[in-house]
Amino acid sequence: MKLNNLKKAKLKNKYVLVRVDFNVPIKNNKVLDDSRIKAAIPTITYLIKNKAIIILMSHLGRPQGKVVDSLRMDMIAKHLSNLINKPVFKFDDCIGPEVEDFINTMIPGEVALLENLRFYKEETDNNYNFSQSLANFSDIYINEAFATCHRDHASITGVTKFIPSYAGFLVQEEVRQLSKLNYPRRPFVAIIAGAKIDKLDLVNELLPKVDYLIVGGVISNILLKAKGEKVGRLNVDKKSLVLAKMICDNPKIILPVDFVKDDGVIKDIGPKTIENIKHFVKKARTIFWAGPLGVFETKKFAKGTYEIAWSIARSKGFTVVGGGESASVVHALNETKNFSWVSTGGGAAISFIKNEELPGLKVLKKL
Ligand code: 3PG
Numbered sequence: 001m002k003l004n005n006l007k008k009a010k011l012k013n014k015y016v017l018v019r020v021d022f023n024v025p026i027k028n029n030k031v032l033d034d035s036r037i038k039a040a041i042p043t044i045t046y047l048i049k050n051k052a053i054i055i056l057m058s059h060l061g062r063p064q065g066k067v068v069d070s071l072r073m074d075m076i077a078k079h080l081s082n083l084i085n086k087p088v089f090k091f092d093d094c095i096g097p098e099v100e101d102f103i104n105t106m107i108p109g110e111v112a113l114l115e116n117l118r119f120y121k122e123e124t125d126n127n128y129n130f131s132q133s134l135a136n137f138s139d140i141y142i143n144e145a146f147a148t149c150h151r152d153h154a155s156i157t158g159v160t161k162f163i164p165s166y167a168g169f170l171v172q173e174e175v176r177q178l179s180k181l182n183y184p185r186r187p188f189v190a191i192i193a194g195a196k197i198d199k200l201d202l203v204n205e206l207l208p209k210v211d212y213l214i215v216g217g218v219i220s221n222i223l224l225k226a227k228g229e230k231v232g233r234l235n236v237d238k239k240s241l242v243l244a245k246m247i248c249d250n251p252k253i254i255l256p257v258d259f260v261k262d263d264g265v266i267k268d269i270g271p272k273t274i275e276n277i278k279h280f281v282k283k284a285r286t287i288f289w290a291g292p293l294g295v296f297e298t299k300k301f302a303k304g305t306y307e308i309a310w311s312i313a314r315s316k317g318f319t320v321v322g323g324g325e326s327a328s329v330v331h332a333l334n335e336t337k338n339f340s341w342v343s344t345g346g347g348a349a350i351s352f353i354k355n356e357e358l359p360g361l362k363v364l365k366k367l
Contacts, residue, residue, distance in 0.1 A: 022058035
């Protein structure tokens, strides 16, 4: 896939709007894993060196069109500023006259970060006027948010209607690396887990691509429920349950067989499941992993996730980990160098492997 390369853009003295994915885990006002921020730095540095005026924008969490103070971008602006050793101006809004007035005072090489885009419902609705208001600040748009490229949102696709648009270095490298999964050496094993219920659709669509699909987290609970097993309280809509019933007996699906529970609630996979997953990992020649297998943030429920991360890291096959949380586990365990590629995308990476044309990439295609 050939994308409009940032290197082709004339940047000097230009206002450059950069969509990044700084949707990073934050606790007690601290960024817990900054790998997504670090991944955007080569592009930011390139823009600084080339004397562009840099306006960064990102979402954080899912505030659903409301201002949520704990999801403001201030902490991230500070963190980025420390990483690039330069002030990062943080705005309290992402559109409007105040933001525009400040941007007009910026000089080449300076960096600003807009407020959380998802404080506006118009962002996820891909509203035309909102997209235009974002594009108004700038001469050029760069997409460096691979992890959000599967979303048809204003800052991902909407803005590209108004200004020339390019792919940042991270987006280009993600595409190069993940494309290798479209021609996998077999067996190809995918491990899909985590807390996002919307991955169920992705699991279904990934099935034809892989030889084995190991499922954990909320998805495995839904599939087990569909099989009539007791999984405790589970908020699942009817449509997901119908889909789960359709796929739970597919012979490619490998489900957990035991669990670690706390007060009757599943918190991690159990020892038999860990051994079973290791068995599949051992025989795989291509592995894609997205989503932790338990509540790994709590030490006593991290074993399943850690053991699987270690076993994939020891594999001699082509190994890719995707998604903010699983990637942060790999970084925390110091195993980054033992994976063939650590993708910043979770849902985006899965969609890409399905051979789906991601909306965010489609609009960056070289004409
Ligand atoms: C992610 O964490 O996968 C990306 O930032 C996209 O977030 P979303 O699933 O809330 O759109």
